[in-house]
Amino acid sequence: MKNWHTHVFTSTYTADVSGVCSMLYELGGMTVLHDPSGCNSTYTTHDEPRWYDSDSLMFISGLDEMTAVLGDDNVLIQDVVKAAADLKPRFITLCGASIPHIIAFDYRGAAKLIEKETGIPVLPVPTDGLRSYVSGCSLAMKAWIRRFGDRKAEKIKGRINLLGVTPIDFSNDENVNAMRRAMEDAGFSVRVFAMGESFEALTEVYAAECNVVVSSAGRGPAQYLWKTAGIPYVEGLPSGEIMVKRIADAIRKGGCTSVCQNYESDGKILVIGEEIFACTMASLVHGTPLWPDVDEGLDEDTLMEKMEQADIVIGDPLFQYGRKGNAKFVPFPHEGYSGRIFRDDIPVFTGIDFDIERFIRGKL
Amino acid sequence: MNGYQRIADMTYSYNADIGLSYSSPARGVWNIVHIGTLVPESHQIFVCPTSCLRGVVLTTAEMGAMDQMSTITVGEDNILEGNMEEELHDGVVKILSSLEKKPRMVMVFTSCIHHFLAVNYQRVYKILRKEYPDIDFVDCYMDPIMRRTSPPDPSLRRQITRVLRPLEQDSRSVNFIGNEFMTGENSDMYMHLVNQGMKVRDITRCSSYDEYLEMGSSCANITFHKAAAKAGRDLEVRIHQKWLPVRSAYDYDVIDADMKRVCQALNIPAPDADEIRKEREKTEAAAAEVCALLNGTPVSVDYTAVDEPLLFTLWLKRHGFTVESCFIENFTEDKEVFEALQKELPDLKVWSSLNWNMRRAERGHEGKITAIGQKAAYFNDTNHFVNVVESGDMYGYRGIRRMMELLKEAYLEEKDMRKLVQIKGWGCHCG
Numbered sequence: 001m002k003n004w005h006t007h008v009f010t011s012t013y014t015a016d017v018s019g020v021c022s023m024l025y026e027l028g029g030m031t032v033l034h035d036p037s038g039c040n041s042t043y044t045t046h047d048e049p050r051w052y053d054s055d056s057l058m059f060i061s062g063l064d065e066m067t068a069v070l071g072d073d074n075v076l077i078q079d080v081v082k083a084a085a086d087l088k089p090r091f092i093t094l095c096g097a098s099i100p101h102i103i104a105f106d107y108r109g110a111a112k113l114i115e116k117e118t119g120i121p122v123l124p125v126p127t128d129g130l131r132s133y134v135s136g137c138s139l140a141m142k143a144w145i146r147r148f149g150d151r152k153a154e155k156i157k158g159r160i161n162l163l164g165v166t167p168i169d170f171s172n173d174e175n176v177n178a179m180r181r182a183m184e185d186a187g188f189s190v191r192v193f194a195m196g197e198s199f200e201a202l203t204e205v206y207a208a209e210c211n212v213v214v215s216s217a218g219r220g221p222a223q224y225l226w227k228t229a230g231i232p233y234v235e236g237l238p239s240g241e242i243m244v245k246r247i248a249d250a251i252r253k254g255g256c257t258s259v260c261q262n263y264e265s266d267g268k269i270l271v272i273g274e275e276i277f278a279c280t281m282a283s284l285v286h287g288t289p290l291w292p293d294v295d296e297g298l299d300e301d302t303l304m305e306k307m308e309q310a311d312i313v314i315g316d317p318l319f320q321y322g323r324k325g326n327a328k329f330v331p332f333p334h335e336g337y338s339g340r341i342f343r344d345d346i347p348v349f350t351g352i353d354f355d356i357e358r359f360i361r362g363k364l
Numbered sequence: 365m366n367g368y369q370r371i372a373d374m375t376y377s378y379n380a381d382i383g384l385s386y387s388s389p390a391r392g393v394w395n396i397v398h399i400g401t402l403v404p405e406s407h408q409i410f411v412c413p414t415s416c417l418r419g420v421v422l423t424t425a426e427m428g429a430m431d432q433m434s435t436i437t438v439g440e441d442n443i444l445e446g447n448m449e450e451e452l453h454d455g456v457v458k459i460l461s462s463l464e465k466k467p468r469m470v471m472v473f474t475s476c477i478h479h480f481l482a483v484n485y486q487r488v489y490k491i492l493r494k495e496y497p498d499i500d501f502v503d504c505y506m507d508p509i510m511r512r513t514s515p516p517d518p519s520l521r522r523q524i525t526r527v528l529r530p531l532e533q534d535s536r537s538v539n540f541i542g543n544e545f546m547t548g549e550n551s552d553m554y555m556h557l558v559n560q561g562m563k564v565r566d567i568t569r570c571s572s573y574d575e576y577l578e579m580g581s582s583c584a585n586i587t588f589h590k591a592a593a594k595a596g597r598d599l600e601v602r603i604h605q606k607w608l609p610v611r612s613a614y615d616y617d618v619i620d621a622d623m624k625r626v627c628q629a630l631n632i633p634a635p636d637a638d639e640i641r642k643e644r645e646k647t648e649a650a651a652a653e654v655c656a657l658l659n660g661t662p663v664s665v666d667y668t669a670v671d672e673p674l675l676f677t678l679w680l681k682r683h684g685f686t687v688e689s690c691f692i693e694n695f696t697e698d699k700e701v702f703e704a705l706q707k708e709l710p711d712l713k714v715w716s717s718l719n720w721n722m723r724r725a726e727r728g729h730e731g732k733i734t735a736i737g738q739k740a741a742y743f744n745d746t747n748h749f750v751n752v753v754e755s756g757d758m759y760g761y762r763g764i765r766r767m768m769e770l771l772k773e774a775y776l777e778e779k780d781m782r783k784l785v786q787i788k789g790w791g792c793h794c795g
Contacts, residue, residue, distance in 0.1 A: 045389075057720075129413045
C-alpha cells in the first residue's frame with residue numbers, strides 16, 4: 001500500500017519556513033521563525049549558502065512548553081520588539097512551524113502588535129512547517145509584494161520579473177546571473193525576485209509587463225499579480241537557447257502560459273526535481289518529469305517505481321539510496337533536497353550556454 | 365566585537381536562554397542523530413513534520429548513514445484525522461519490511477507535535493514489541509519544546525541505555541555512560557581503571573549490539589557530563605548499577621576526590637599521594653611551558669569545547685594565561701566559580717553566543733588570539749583554535765596535559781576554521 005508519509009531510504013525537501021527565510025534574505029528584514037528550536041540551524045546549515053558571509057537577520061523564537069500551553073504570545077512579541085530596537089531591520093517577518101499552527105497562533109494579530117510598538121512594518125506569513133519550501137517562498141513573496149510593491153508604478157516596456165529565485169532552487173549567483181543575462185540579451189529589462197536586487201528595485205514589481213515563473217515558488221505570486229494587476233505570466237526555466245527563445249516568444253505573445261509542459265516522453269528519461277526545473281529539462285530531452293507535491297513531497301514507492309522503469313534518471317544524488325533497477329543515474333544536485341552536501345557540484349544550469357543533452361552525455 | 369558583559373557586572377542568575385535566538389555557523393556540537401548512531405546495529409526512525417525532519421535527515425546524509433535512518437512525515441492529514449498512532453505503526457512496519465537487514469534496535473523519535481496532540485505512542489510501541497519480539501523498540505524524543513524540563517540530548521543519552529537489562533553483575537567491569545568519544549590515554553579514569561585490571565565498557569567501544577547489551581553486566585556506571593546524569597540515575601534505579609558521576613576536571617582537588625570516590629566504590633586502590641604529586645607536577649610543568657609560549661597572547665574559551673568553560677577559564681587564569689573572553693549559553697558552573705572569576709578576572713568578557721546581537725557582532729580580534737572551541741574561534745575569527753567538542757577524550761591530569769598540547773598546537777599552527785567549524789558533529793565516528 002502506498003503511503004507518502006513514510007520514507008525508508010530517501011531524504012526530504014526543505015520546509016516552508018526555510019522558503020520564507022530564503023526568499024526574504026537579501027531584502028534587509030528580520031525573519032523570526034516561531035518554533036522551539038532546530039528549524040533555524042537547519043536552515044542556516046543546510047539551506048542557506050549566504051549565511052557565513054553576510055549578516056542578514058534570521059532568528060528562532062525559542063517557543064517553550066509553558067509559553068505554548070498558556071498561549072503567552074507576549075513573550076515572542078516583547079523579544080521581537082527588543083531585538084528590533086537593537087538591530088533596526090527594515091521590516092520584520094513572522095513565520096512559524098507546527099506548534100504555532102496547532103495552537104492557532106495569531107500571526108496577523110501578533111504582527112499588528114509588534115508593528116504598533118516598533119513602527120516597523122511586520123509581515124505575517126502563516127507557515128506551518130508541514131509543507132515544502134515552495135509554499136513558504138510563495139507566501140513570503142506574496143506578503144512582501146502586497147506590503148511593499150508600488151501599485152502605482154508605471155509600466156516599463158520590456159520589463160519582466162523573474163519570480164521564485166532563491167538559493168534553494170538556484171544555489172548560487174552564477175545561476176542567477178546567467179538567467180538574468182539570457183533574458184536581458186533577449187531584449188528584456190529584468191528584476192529578479194529575490195537575489196541580487198535591492199529592496200527599492202523590487203518595489204517596482206508592478207512595472208513589469210510580464211512575470212516569468214522560473215521555479216514553482218514563483219507561481220503563487222505570479223497568480224497574485226495576474227489576479228490583482230492583470231500582469232500575465234509565463235512558466236519556464238531559461239535554460240539553454242531553445243528554452244530562452246520559447247520564453248521570450250511567449251512573453252511577447254502575451255497571456256498566461258507555460259513553455260515547459262509540452263514534453264513528449266518516451267519514458268526512457270526520468271527527470272526528478274523542482275517542478276519547473278523538471279518540466280523544463282523533460283521537455284528538452286523528451287523525458288518524464290517528477291516533482292514533489294507541496295504537501296506530500298515525493299511518494300517513495302512512486303519514486304522507486306519510476307526510477308526502476310527508466311533508462312536514465314536525472315536527479316539529486318541522494319535519490320540513489322535504496323534505488324532498484326539498472327537505470328543510469330545522472331547526478332544533478334538540488335539544494336532544496338540535499339542541502340549543502342553536493343553544493344560544489346551544482347552546475348550553472350541556466351542561461352543560453354547550458355545544454356542538458358551535453359550535460360547528460362558528460363555524466364554517462 | 366561588541367555586546368559582551370564584564371563578568372564583574374553580571375549576576376549569577378543571568379540566563380542566556382531568553383527566547384529569541386541566533387544560530388551561528390559553528391556546528392561541531394553533536395546532535396541526537398550523532399548520538400543515536402553510536403548504537404551498533406540500530407536504526408533511527410524520525411516521526412516529525414517536514415521542518416523538523418530536514419535537519420536530522422541531512423545530518424544523517426552528511427554522515428553517509430542514510431541506511432541507518434528512515435522517516436515518517438507528519439502531515440496536515442494526520443492532524444485533522446487524528447491518526448498519528450496508526451501512521452506511526454504502519455510507517456514503522458513498512459520501514460522494517462523494506463530494510464534488507466532487520467535492525468536489533470529501533471529508536472523511534474517523536475516530536476513536539478506528538479506531545480501537544482497527546483499521541484499515545486507508548487501503545488504503538490507495545491504493539492510493535494509484540495509484532496517484532498526480536499527488536500528492541502526505544503521511545504526517543506526530538507521535542508525541543510520540552511527543553512526546559514527534559515532537553516532532547518540528555519533524554520536520548522538515557523533512552524539508548526533503556527535496552528540494557530539486569531545481568532549478573534561483574535565487579536571487575538564498569539561502564540562509561542553518556543560519552544561521545546572513546547577515551548584512552550588522555551583520561552586518568554580510563555588509564556587507572558585499566559591499570560587496576562578493570563574492564564571498561566563504553567558504547568564508543570562496542571562493535572556489535574550484543575557487546576553493547578553486555579554493559580548490563582557492569583557493576584557501576586561512571587558519567588563525565590551533566591548531560592549523562594539522567595542515564596546514570598536511571599540505570600541505578602532500573603538495573604541497580606551504581607551511578608558514579610564525576611565532575612568537570614579543571615580543579616585538582618575535584619579530580620582527586622572523584623577518582624578516590626570511584627575507586628572506593630569499585631573496591632580498588634585510588635591513585636596514591638606519590639602518583640598524585642607526580643601527576644600534578646607534570647601537569648603544572650605542561651601548563652607553564654604553554655603559558656610561556658603564549659607569552660600573554662589572549663585566549664578565548666567557549667562552552668562547546670568544555671562543559672564548564674568558566675571553570676576552565678579560572679584554571680587558565682590561575683596558571684598565568686591571559687583569558688580575555690568566554691562564550692557561553694548559560695552558567696553551568698557552581699556559583700563559587702563564578703564569584704572567584706569576578707574577583708580574579710573581573711574584566712573577563714562574557715558573551716551570550718545565542719543572543720540576537722551576536723549576528724551583527726563584529727567578528728575578529730585585534731592582534732593574535734588563540735581560541736579553545738569552535739564558537740570562540742568563529743566569533744574571534746581566528747584560525748588558531750583548539751578544535752574540540754565536549755572535552756573530546758580528555759579527563760583528569762592527562763586530560764589537562766592533552767588540552768595543553770592542543771593549545772600549543774593551536775597557537776603555533778593555523779587551521780581552516782571556516783571549513784572545520786561548519787562540519788556537523790565534529791569527531792563523529794561516521795563523519
